[in-house]
């Protein structure tokens with residue numbers, strides 16, 4: 001069974017939990033004491049020298065980085081081959097958003113960490129970077145329902161959590177109507193699961 005080194009409040013771990021649930025693949029969640037900095041312990045650094053979660057193990061395979069893990073899970077477990085199809089142009093298109101989710105949008109994750117865990121980053125700088133990314137994302141979504149291929153892919157999953165939780169980083173999503181509609185579409189995907197900060201459809205936001 002897949003083992004996921006996990007923290008409930010991590011949007012990066014949630015990317016993995018979300019895809020696994022959509023694909024009906026079960027996993028053993030191994031809680032990491034993120035607040036207590038367990039991910040910086042000697043034992044954890046042997047799993048991931050970067051000292052970051054998520055880390056996933058599946059038999060002999062061990063991977064760090066949510067985007068890498070999404071690729072592995074989609075290729076290994078998605079019988080429909082729709083979440084990361086192997087046509088070269090589809091792969092390239094989706095990779096753009098895996099990269100966007102793991103790079104540009106992490107500014108929104110950083111802003112959130114300052115607000116919820118008191119991380120010592122520069123809030124206005126990260127908020128400004130996140131807002132620039134949201135502008136680009138909103139524009140891209142102006143004439144499509146999902147990021148690529150007309151249906152949800154792991155590109156959407158990689159970008160979704162830290163956009164959906166932007167409010168926790170002090171960023172208002174109201175100016176981004178296309179993003180707001182995209183968030184609702186993702187929340188309607190069969191197998192969608194909520195996390196703290198991303199309520200299920202019909203649930204009242206905390």
Ligand SMILES: N[C@@H](CCC(=O)N[C@@H](CS)C(=O)NCC(=O)O)C(=O)O
Nearest residue numbers: 010011012051052053054065066102
């Ligand atoms: N490139 C990694 C980054 C993941 C990441 O930033 N994880 C955060 C938790 S959500 C972390 O472990 N940060 C290390 C720290 O804050 O000390 C990915 O996209 O999965």
